Amino acid sequence: MEAATLIIVLVIALALFFDFTNGFHDTANAMATPIATGALKPKTAVLLAAVLNLVGAFLSTEVAQTISGGIINESEISSAIFPEIIFAGLIGAVTWNMLTWLLGLPSSSSHALFGGLIGATIVGVGATAIDFGVVLSKVILPAFIAPLTAGVIAFTATKLAYAITRRYDSKPDGRDGFRVGQIFTSSLVALAHGTNDAQKTMGIITLLLITAGFQSASNPEPQTWVVFACAITIALGTYMGGWRIIRTLGKGLTDVKPAQGFSAESSTAATILASSALGFALSTTQVASGSVIGSGLGRRGSQVRWRTAGRIMVGWVLTLPAAGAVGALAALLVVWLPVWGIIIDAVLAVVIITFLFLRSRRDSVTASNAMSEVADSGAAVKVKRNPPPTRRQRAILREEARLRAAQEAAAKKAAKSAKAAERSARGPKNGGRS
Structure with missing residues (x-):
């Protein structure tokens, strides 16, 4: 009994760690575009996102109930082995989240979780x-429909925004008034993220408690302590940032202007909030990416970087099977070695996570150096525009200054000689009288 309880505690800890990675992995969904346009300072943006993720986690549990009482048939599974199965699935999800974070790919934490579990x-x-x-019905179809829908809405909203303000805005490429609106729309996206993504970890922990006999299967509603734990964990993860993915979404797909950002965030928030109400376990990352691409297509003269978009879409396609493959391998160890399999899985998970984290330190992306690439105007963060000159550059500058000084001295000497010659040609001032 003590071993079973220990495994349950271990699974809950790993589920909360996944919730944490979900937070910093998906911060970009809400805050990449307002940071890119200078509507919000980087650290202010992630703090606002963290608070609103925390609030959003308490607003709905429909998605949690989809996971805890929908995808997996608990009646088909022995409660004795199911905690180990959930543990293996979470390893697949966490591994994929960490890998895509390292690569700066805005992949779906939701689909990583579903893939690992399946x-x-x-x-x-x-x-x-x-x-x-x-x-x-609630995972695969929304994965195709939601980004397309969000992209179409963002495209239409961007067209309307530019059409309405064309005559009245003295800066047709900037539309600074939309920056204020972006604070509201990005806040909505962060709130929507909390209502959808935090629910997934709640659903996993609730599913674990049901199969372990700590909660009735007739009531898939998350317990209060589960809601609090998941809400606080995803908020902490959100505050950590996720600057690699912010850099990709903020500028990697298209150069985002305030009107575009406003339109993209409005589209993202509307799509996610609607899906949360219907219980769809939607990927906020895919919706946000679709909205950014749609807004890029909606602005005349804007260019979508389709190569980057293609990379992201490949990540979308690979997420379910890749996380599923890792989860399957982890489960295989559990089946072969019921006790040692858990230990080996745990050790391998720690090694993989530590390796990916240490690898990320070689090319660290923080609020400062991510923003220098995201915001062209430097409005999002102050960056040093001109690095100090090298020794060779200083020597060249000195030589150029010396040549300029010599040229100026020669010009002055020539002017002085010319004036002397002119006076000599006019003769004495008294006209030659003695």
């Missing part, structure tokens, strides 16, 4: 334990 469940229990109808 892969681990199929290997550990069997395909009959997965409700593929729910997976198709």
Whole structure:
């Protein structure tokens, strides 16, 4: 019994760590565009996102109930092995989150979680334990429809924003008035992120408690302490930033102007809030990326970097199977070695996470150096524009100054000689009288 309780505690700890990575992985969804346009300072933006993620986590539990009582058929699974299966699935999700964060790819934490759980469940229990109808209707179809819908809404909103303000804005490429609006819309996105993404970890922990017999299966509603733990953890993760992905979304797809940012964030918030109300476990990352691309297409003269967009879309396609494969391998160890499998999985997870974190330190991306690439105007953060000259550059500058001084001296000497010659040609001032 003590070993079983220890495993449950370990699974809850890993689930909360996934919630933490979800927070810093998805900060970009809300705050990349207002930082890029200078509407919010970087650290202010992530603090605002953290607070609103915390608030949003308390507003809805529909998505949590989809996960805890929809995707996986608890009746098909023995409560004795299910904590280990969840643990294996979480390893797949956390590994993919950390890898895509290192690469700066705004992939879906949600699909990483679903992929890891599905892969681990199929290997550990069997395909009959997965409700593929729910997976198709509430995970896969929204993954295709939501980014497209958000992109179309953002495209239309951007067109309207530029059409309405064309005659009245003296800066047609800037539209600084939209910066104030961006503070409101980005706040909505952060709130929506809390209502959707924080629920997923709540659902996982609730599912664990149900299968372990600590909660009734007839009531998939998350317990109060679960809601508080997940809300606080995702808020802390959000405050950590996620600057690599902010850099990708803020400038990697298109140069974002205030009107575009306002339109993209409005589209993202509306799509996510609607999906949360319907219980769809949507990827806020995919919605935000679709909105940014749509807003880029909606501004005349704007250029979408399709190569970067292609990279992101490849990440979307790979997320479910890649996280599923890692979760399946972790589950395989649990099946083969019921006790040692958990230990090996835990050690491997720590090693992989530590390696990816240390690798990220070689090319550290923080609020300062991420913003220097995101905001062209430097409005988002003050950066040093001109680095100090090298020794060779200083020597060249000195030589150029010496040549200029010599040229100026020669010019003065020539002017003086010319005046002397002119006086000599006019003769004495008295006209030659003695």
